[in-house]
Amino acid sequence: DIQMTQSPSTLSASVGDRVTITCRASQSINTWLAWYQQKPGKAPKLLIFRASSLESGVPSRFSGSGSGTEFTLTISSLQPDDFATYYCQQYNSYLYSFGQGTKLEIK
Amino acid sequence: EVQLVESGGGLVQPGGSLRLSCAASGFTLSTYWMNWVRQAPGKGLEWVANIKEEGSEKYYVDSVKGRFTISADKAKNSLYLQMNNLRAEDTAVYYCARDYSGLDVWGKGTTVTVSS
Numbered sequence: 001d002i003q004m005t006q007s008p009s010t011l012s013a014s015v016g017d018r019v020t021i022t023c024r025a026s027q028s029i030n031t032w033l034a035w036y037q038q039k040p041g042k043a044p045k046l047l048i049f050r051a052s053s054l055e056s057g058v059p060s061r062f063s064g065s066g067s068g069t070e071f072t073l074t075i076s077s078l079q080p081d082d083f084a085t086y087y088c089q090q091y092n093s094y095l096y097s098f099g100q101g102t103k104l105e106i107k
Numbered sequence: 108e109v110q111l112v113e114s115g116g117g118l119v120q121p122g123g124s125l126r127l128s129c130a131a132s133g134f135t136l137s138t139y140w141m142n143w144v145r146q147a148p149g150k151g152l153e154w155v156a157n158i159k160e161e162g163s164e165k166y167y168v169d170s171v172k173g174r175f176t177i178s179a180d181k182a183k184n185s186l187y188l189q190m191n192n193l194r195a196e197d198t199a200v201y202y203c204a205r206d207y208s209g210l211d212v213w214g215k216g217t218t219v220t221v222s223s
Binding site for chain 2: 001043
């Protein structure tokens, strides 16, 4: 099974900051990677698919990159609504898996 | 409007069974891969199971194999998760999610609590 590891687990930042979250896969997943945002008590929301494609309606300050085993999610200029938990998810194999999550906190 | 609505959660004793349902509207469920994802209290997301369009293939995370069964009813446009021999560690919010290069549509979730 493919293991997904995110770093950092927690990230403190301020409005306007540029932040990057990293996700590593235990084996190559090509670009079969998605990123989600989740707020407390809510379902996750798809942000990025195929590693770098922006889901419709998602602000352009979100971007994704990477292929193989190393991936990043970047928020170019943090907005108050962006403080949430972020997850990566691989769908290279039919046995999907998520990273453990990165909680983005207000500094 | 494209929507998923889960139901069927509740409190069950260890060793008991529950059947979760997920009703789809605004799209034809049988033309997509569909998934169940769960989230234990205060924990991250865990993928549980998925089913191919028309139900010809099904996959499960190891921890639920042999205990959970995913299925779909084309006529009812609904997804199901039959959960047997439930354990305390199955306590979670269970979400159904549509699969279209990433899980693009999610329900609000239904809560399963396994406790005596």
